[in-house]
Amino acid sequence: MTTSTRHPSLHLVRHDASILGVRISTEEDPYLGLSTIAVLQAAIEVVTHDPEIRAVVLEGGIKHFSAGASRESLTVAGAGLRITGYVGEIPRLLLDMPVPLVAAMAGHAIGGGFVLGLWCDAVVLAEESLYGANFMALGFTPGMGSTVVMEEALGGYLGRELLYSGRLLKGRELRATGAALAHAVVARDGVDARAMALATEFAAAPREALVLLKRRLSSKRRAQLETAIVEEREMHKALFSKDSTGAAIAERYAVALPSGRGTS
Amino acid sequence: MTRDHIFTVLKSNLEKVVDGARGKEVSEAQSLLKDFGADSLEVVEVVSRTMKELKLKIPRTALSEANDIGQLVDLFVRAAEAA
Numbered sequence: 001m002t003t004s005t006r007h008p009s010l011h012l013v014r015h016d017a018s019i020l021g022v023r024i025s026t027e028e029d030p031y032l033g034l035s036t037i038a039v040l041q042a043a044i045e046v047v048t049h050d051p052e053i054r055a056v057v058l059e060g061g062i063k064h065f066s067a068g069a070s071r072e073s074l075t076v077a078g079a080g081l082r083i084t085g086y087v088g089e090i091p092r093l094l095l096d097m098p099v100p101l102v103a104a105m106a107g108h109a110i111g112g113g114f115v116l117g118l119w120c121d122a123v124v125l126a127e128e129s130l131y132g133a134n135f136m137a138l139g140f141t142p143g144m145g146s147t148v149v150m151e152e153a154l155g156g157y158l159g160r161e162l163l164y165s166g167r168l169l170k171g172r173e174l175r176a177t178g179a180a181l182a183h184a185v186v187a188r189d190g191v192d193a194r195a196m197a198l199a200t201e202f203a204a205a206p207r208e209a210l211v212l213l214k215r216r217l218s219s220k221r222r223a224q225l226e227t228a229i230v231e232e233r234e235m236h237k238a239l240f241s242k243d244s245t246g247a248a249i250a251e252r253y254a255v256a257l258p259s260g261r262g263t264s
Numbered sequence: 265m266t267r268d269h270i271f272t273v274l275k276s277n278l279e280k281v282v283d284g285a286r287g288k289e290v291s292e293a294q295s296l297l298k299d300f301g302a303d304s305l306e307v308v309e310v311v312s313r314t315m316k317e318l319k320l321k322i323p324r325t326a327l328s329e330a331n332d333i334g335q336l337v338d339l340f341v342r343a344a345e346a347a
Contacts (some may be wrong), residue, residue: 041344
């Protein structure tokens with residue numbers, strides 16, 4: 001779980017009259033947690049009440065766009081089931097955002113952190129960074145709707161290959177696969193500019209039309225997400241009720257990241 | 265499995281994963297973190313790919329003991345001897 005003490009509104013930056021930036025994680029705290037939900041809720045509140053905003057750019061830290069769930073949040077007794085439960089709310093909030101969301105994924109995005117980006121309307125990835133849904137490599141089943149969004153983003157066969165293996169790929173390796181998001185990979189130092197260009201292009205349309213289209217595109221994804229979240233939760237209940245799951249994660253998840261915590 | 269082979273596989277994965285190592289000379293005395301600017305996730309990814317390719321396992325907790333590439337190769341040599 002993240003322990004960010006910053007007020008959620010401090011993660012919001014107005015890039016211009018029509019574009020809101022939302023910092024989903026920081027270098028000090030690259031993990032998903034309750035604070036991620038608070039930041040997204042604050043962003044939705046601002047966008048809902050400000051008719052000038054017509055696009056949102058989701059941003060992360062320099063090295064990590066998002067490192068997913070922390071090691072401790074998955075291995076402390078009883079915690080695994082708790083975090084896999086509430087992080088399901090994150091994709092819901094992304095689909096609830098009234099205007100289009102562009103994920104500027106310059107840094108590494110792994111586990112739930114990768115899936116978080118994929119639930120946005122558009123993504124920009126860096127050639128140099130690592131991406132993947134590494135849940136199975138850590139010893140537990142994928143969550144946050146990854147059992148549907150990975151296939152959407154990468155195609156069925158590559159999506160399933162990466163889900164089963166938990167393998168990470170560099171942005172440039174993802175591009176070489178020709179996957180559905182291959183077009184979205186650029187050099188790392190061009191990610192922010194590309195994301196802003198996309199947001200600016202989207203924001204040229206009238207807000208009312210953008211809100212209607214976002215609602216239409218999200219309703220389709222929402223239906224898939226809701227089914228996936230329920231079934232993924234059942235898988236997590238089955239696994240996290242066993243002590244061996246926490247032990248398996250602890251053994252596999254030993255990356256030293258900020259605050260000495262690991263990464264998922 | 266020779267030490268040279270382990271080094272070659274490790275070097276190849278280093279070049280694929282760590283951008284700071286692309287097109288550079290790689291020697292056993294160098295550090296992944298300091299000389300090539302790798303971050304901790306990238307180090308783990310290099311090791312993970314090397315483990316898969318060599319079909320060897322080294323305990324992830326042992327990674328912190330390896331300060332340079334030579335010491336990392338040592339970990340693989342020990343794993344190969346124990347296998």
